[in-house]
Amino acid sequence: MSINEHIERMKDDIINSTVELVKIKSLEGEASEGKPFGEGPYIALEKALEISEKLGFKTKNLDGYVGYAEYGDGEEYVAALGHLDVVPEGDGWNYDPYGGEIVDGKIYGRGTTDDKGPIVAALYGVKAIMDEGLSISKKIRIIFGTNEETGSKELEYYLEREKPPVAGFTPDADYPLINGEKGITIFDLVKKFEEQKGDMILKKVYGGQAANMVPDKCEAVISCVETEEILNKLNEFVKRTGYDLKGEVCEGEIKLLCKGESAHGSTPELGFNSIMALMNFLGKITFSSNEINEYIKFMNEKIGMNLHGEDFGCYLEDEVSGKLSFNVGVINLEDSESKVILNLRYPVTKTLDDMLNPAKETLKDKGITIENFVHQEPLYYPEDHPLVKSLQEVYEEETGNRAELISIGGGTYAKEMPNILAFGPQFPGEPDTIHKPNEYITIHNLIKNTKIYANALYKLAK
Structure with a gap:
């Protein structure tokens, strides 16, 4: 047999x-x-x-x-x-x-x-x-x-x-x-804030389960007086983008839920990143803390919905393995700190410095530090x-x-x-x-x- x-x-x-x-x-x-x-x-x-x-x-x-x-x-x-x-x-x-x-x-x-x-x-x-x-x-x-x-x-x-x-x-x-x-890196972007005070406070943003998964759900909690104004902006945003984003008013707070589509972090194009979709909407709100506003602006301008690190400055590509992949896997913003976990994978003929040096340049003078850095060679x-x-x-x-x-x-x-x-x-x-x-x-x-x-x-x- x-x-x-x-x-x-x-x-x-x-x-x-x-x-x-x-x-x-x-x-x-x-x-x-x-x-x-x-x-x-x-x-x-x-x-x-x-x-x-x-x-x-x-x-x-x-x-x-x-x-x-x-x-x-x-x-x-x-x-x-x-x-x-x-x-x-x-x-x-x-x-x-x-x-x-x-x-x-x-x-x-x-x-x-x-x-x-x-x-x-x-x-x-x-x-x-x-x-x-x-x-x-x-x-x-x-x-x-x-x-x-x-x-x-x-x-x-x-x-x-x-x-x-x-x-x-x-x-x-x-x-x-x-x-x-591809070479694989996983690391945290950590940003510290002064205590938030005022009428429009971003209390929490949390989403994602692992660095190597495209996050299928992200939530935020906003403490504010003008809840109706935020909900109107939300409705306009959803109509314009088609994102699956909902808001609920509860005791002077608005709870936001954005749903995406999960995929492996190495192929972010096969999913939809709920963290960055929610960040996109948060960028339409002016919070009482200018630090928070600048941070959200940075996230949207330098990461956004990019899949290959274009705006982060670390885009790479080769004939053998294609483009660098860029995944925002997890976010936890609460009180006076935000931690975002990134998973970047760079082409097999490139080096870590080819990817990391321009990324560090992007973070320069932004008060954002790289922590818990893990690396696997190609x-x-x-x-x-x-x-x-x-x-x-x-x-x-x-x-x-x-x-x-x-x-x-x-x-x-x-x-x-x-x-x-x-x-x-x-x-x-x-x-x-x-x-x-x-x-x-x-x-x-x-x-x-x-x-x-x-x-x-x-x-x-x-």
């Missing part, structure tokens, strides 16, 4: 294991002993290792940080590296985000595509190799991460205790094959690299389509683990629901991924 025929026979088990993991709400939480990223990721890791043991794999749990399932013998190993943690579910779901409901051939839930379904596919791909008794010269590991969405700190822990694979992939991006990943594998060529060959054999090389703005484990490239699970031209409401994976694609990953790991391990 062939690998692919064996996978077809395991179809129901692959689906059930995916659903089991999707039902676990594996958001990062408060750390405790043996649970460095909280209860949810720990439970998901335990479940993944339990499934692996039942399938006949040797398993290891590295103190709750990360774990793996292993097959074969030898010093060297190849790997599929995926993550079990997820981003917050957000609003707008038609199905339980942690229900694993199957409707019209689709499994719905947070993590179905990013990344629980694909790492289950890789696991069962190796199960097919194991059951068929195919000869391999290297061990194969399926590595289960638990902190990819909020820092990938578990891989530092892993590499302090385990040597890296000699080759492999992370099923956490797009097909045909990712050989370039990743780029040339087209003649052996790993690139091997994965291209498998994709072409399994799909019958040409394996064009692409670069992405999303950061994957490939930046954290040597000898790894991002490979699937998203097929060209299909809807992208990652980090969005109603995330799903089709059963057809789950099984198709299993076949591709099985053959890729077999090729690398031979």
